[in-house]
Amino acid sequence: MMKKSAPALVRRIPWVLVVFVAALTIPWVGSRYDTFLATQIAISALFAMSLNLLLGTTGLVSFGHVAYFGIGSYVCGILMKTYAVPFSIALPAAAIGSALGALVFGFFCVRLTKIYFAMLTLAFSQIIWAICYKWNDVTGGDQGIPDVPYPNLDWMSSIPLLGDLRIAQQFYVLTLIVVMLSLAAIQRIIASPFGLMLTTIRENPERAASIGLNVRRYELSAFVIAGGFAGIAGALFGIFNRGVFSDFVYWPKSAEVMIMTILGGIDHFWGPVVGAATLVLLNQEITSYTQYWPFVLGTILLLLLFVFPGGIVGGLTTGLEWLRRKTGRRASA
Amino acid sequence: MFEVSFLFGQFLGGLTTAMFLFLIASGLSLVFGVMRVLNFAHGSFFMIGAYLAWQAVQWLAPALHSFWLAALAAALGVALLGGLIERLLLRHIYGREELYQLLLTYALVLILGDAAKIIWGTQQLSVSRPPMLAGGFQVLGATLPTYNLFIMLTGVAIAVAGWFVLTRSPAGRMVRAAALDREMLGALGANVGALYTGMFVASSFLAGLSGALVTPIQSIVPGMDVEVIVEAFIVVVIGGLGSFWGTFWGSVIYGQVLSFGILILPGFSLFSVFALMAVILIVRPWGLFGRPLR
Numbered sequence: 056m057m058k059k060s061a062p063a064l065v066r067r068i069p070w071v072l073v074v075f076v077a078a079l080t081i082p083w084v085g086s087r088y089d090t091f092l093a094t095q096i097a098i099s100a101l102f103a104m105s106l107n108l109l110l111g112t113t114g115l116v117s118f119g120h121v122a123y124f125g126i127g128s129y130v131c132g133i134l135m136k137t138y139a140v141p142f143s144i145a146l147p148a149a150a151i152g153s154a155l156g157a158l159v160f161g162f163f164c165v166r167l168t169k170i171y172f173a174m175l176t177l178a179f180s181q182i183i184w185a186i187c188y189k190w191n192d193v194t195g196g197d198q199g200i201p202d203v204p205y206p207n208l209d210w211m212s213s214i215p216l217l218g219d220l221r222i223a224q225q226f227y228v229l230t231l232i233v234v235m236l237s238l239a240a241i242q243r244i245i246a247s248p249f250g251l252m253l254t255t256i257r258e259n260p261e262r263a264a265s266i267g268l269n270v271r272r273y274e275l276s277a278f279v280i281a282g283g284f285a286g287i288a289g290a291l292f293g294i295f296n297r298g299v300f301s302d303f304v305y306w307p308k309s310a311e312v313m314i315m316t317i318l319g320g321i322d323h324f325w326g327p328v329v330g331a332a333t334l335v336l337l338n339q340e341i342t343s344y345t346q347y348w349p350f351v352l353g354t355i356l357l358l359l360l361f362v363f364p365g366g367i368v369g370g371l372t373t374g375l376e377w378l379r380r381k382t383g384r385r386a387s388a
Numbered sequence: 389m390f391e392v393s394f395l396f397g398q399f400l401g402g403l404t405t406a407m408f409l410f411l412i413a414s415g416l417s418l419v420f421g422v423m424r425v426l427n428f429a430h431g432s433f434f435m436i437g438a439y440l441a442w443q444a445v446q447w448l449a450p451a452l453h454s455f456w457l458a459a460l461a462a463a464l465g466v467a468l469l470g471g472l473i474e475r476l477l478l479r480h481i482y483g484r485e486e487l488y489q490l491l492l493t494y495a496l497v498l499i500l501g502d503a504a505k506i507i508w509g510t511q512q513l514s515v516s517r518p519p520m521l522a523g524g525f526q527v528l529g530a531t532l533p534t535y536n537l538f539i540m541l542t543g544v545a546i547a548v549a550g551w552f553v554l555t556r557s558p559a560g561r562m563v564r565a566a567a568l569d570r571e572m573l574g575a576l577g578a579n580v581g582a583l584y585t586g587m588f589v590a591s592s593f594l595a596g597l598s599g600a601l602v603t604p605i606q607s608i609v610p611g612m613d614v615e616v617i618v619e620a621f622i623v624v625v626i627g628g629l630g631s632f633w634g635t636f637w638g639s640v641i642y643g644q645v646l647s648f649g650i651l652i653l654p655g656f657s658l659f660s661v662f663a664l665m666a667v668i669l670i671v672r673p674w675g676l677f678g679r680p681l682r
Contacts, residue, residue: 163666
C-alpha cells in the first residue's frame, strides 16, 4: 500500500518550488564563483527546456533554436544599452520579439518534415546570424554589443538579506525568479490539454491529423512558445555575459543546446535542467585542465547515443525501475 | 555601371568557388541520396584532407610533383578514415531517428575538429601553389589564375566522371537502386552493407581531395570545417538533397549569387545565400533538381 501512495505523494510536491528554494540559497552558502555557475546553469536550463518543448514534447528536431535565443539577447541588449530601457520592459520585449521571429520562421518550417524541417530551421538561424554579424549600425557587427548594463535592482536593497548581496548575486536571484516562473509555465503548458495534443502529434502525426487536429497550427504554436522562452533565456544571458555577440547565434550553439537537452533526457520534464547543470559543471571541471573540451563533449555525445540514448534522467529511471523490480521480486519470493 | 572585364572577373571568381563547392558537396549529396544520412562531419573530412595534404607536402618537400602526391595521399587518408567511421559508428544508426543521426555526425565534428587542433596546432598553415600552375592569364580583360582554371576543369571532370559511373556502370546502378529501395536491393542478394561502406569511402575521398586542393589558395585554419559544411548544405539544398546534377548546378548558382551579391548588397552576401537556401526550402524543399522523398 505504501509503495503505491509514494509516487502520488512525490508527484504532489511542487518540485519547481523546491528546486527554486534550494537554488536560492546558493549566494549565501556558496562562493561568488558558485553563484556565477548557478546563473549560467539556470539560464542554460531555461534555454534547453524551451528546446525540449519542440524536441521532446512535440517531436520537432529544430537545428536553429539558437536564432530565438539570439533575437532575445539582441533585443534586450540593444534596448538596455542603446536606449536605456528598463529591464522590466526589455525582458518582455525580448520574449515578444523572439516569439514573433519564431512565428514568421515557424510558419514556413512547420510545413516541412524531418530533415527538411531541420535544414530550414538551420537556414533561418544562419540568416539571423548573418544579420547580427554584418548589420554594424544596429547589432555592432562582429564587435557585438559590449557592456550591457545590469538591470536596476535598487528595490532589492530594502529587502533584508538580499540588500547585502553584490549586484551579480542580486542578478542571480532575479534570473532564478524569471527562470523558475518560466519553468512553472512550461510545466503547466505540457500538462495542459494543449500539451497533450502536442504529445499526440509527436507520437503519430498522421493519426493526430485524422482525428481532426490542425497539426501545423499546433506545431506552430509550440514553435512560437519555445521561441519566446528561448528569447527570455537569451535576454538574461546577454546581461549575465555583460555583452551580446554574434557567436551567440552561430549554428554550433544550436547543436550545443541540443546536446544539453539530450544529455539530460528528452522524455522527462527535468531532463533539460539536469543536462544543463551537468554540462556547465563538466565544462568547468574539464576546461580547468585541458583546452580540448569539444573533444570530451564529442566523446560524451557518442557514449550517450550508443549507451544511454535516454540521457541521464532516462538512464536513472530505467535503473530505478530495474532495482524496484528486483527488490519487489525478492520481497514476494 | 560596371566594366565588362570586371563583371567577367566576378563571374570567373564565382565559378571557381562553385567548382570547389561542387567537389565538396557532391560527396555529401551522394551519401544523403543513398544512405539518407546528413553528414555534418563532411566538412571535418574536408579540413582533415587539407591538414593531411600540408603534412604530406612537409614530408615530401624535396621530391618533384610533391603537391600532387600529397593531394592523393590526403584524399586516400581521409577515405580510410571515412571507411573506419562508417564501419564502426554510422553503421549502427541507419534507420534511427534523424535526431540521432545528426547528433552522431555532429559528435564527429567536435572530435575531429579538436583532433586536428591537437595534432597540427591552431596557427594558420599554407601550401605553396604547384609550380606548373603558378601563373595566370588574361580572358576578356580579367585575370584568371591558372590554378583556378585547373580547379574548374577538375570540377567539371569529376561531374562527368560521377555521372558516367552513376548511370553507366554496374556499381552506379546498384547505388541508384539502393537510393530507391534499400531493402529490395538487399532481398535481391546485393551486399548493401558493403555498398554503403563504398559510398561513404568515395564521399570521404572527394571531401579529402577537395580539402587538399584548396590548400594552395586558402590557408588552413581551425574552424574551416564548420564554415564549409554550412556552405555545402546550402549547395545541396539548392540543387536538391541527393541529386547529383542538382549539386552541380546548385554550386554554380551559389557561386554566382555569392560573387554578385557582394556587388548589389555589400556586406550582405552572406545573408543572400542563406535567404536563397530558405526560399528554396520553402518553395521546393526537394531542391531545383531533386525529387520529393517518399
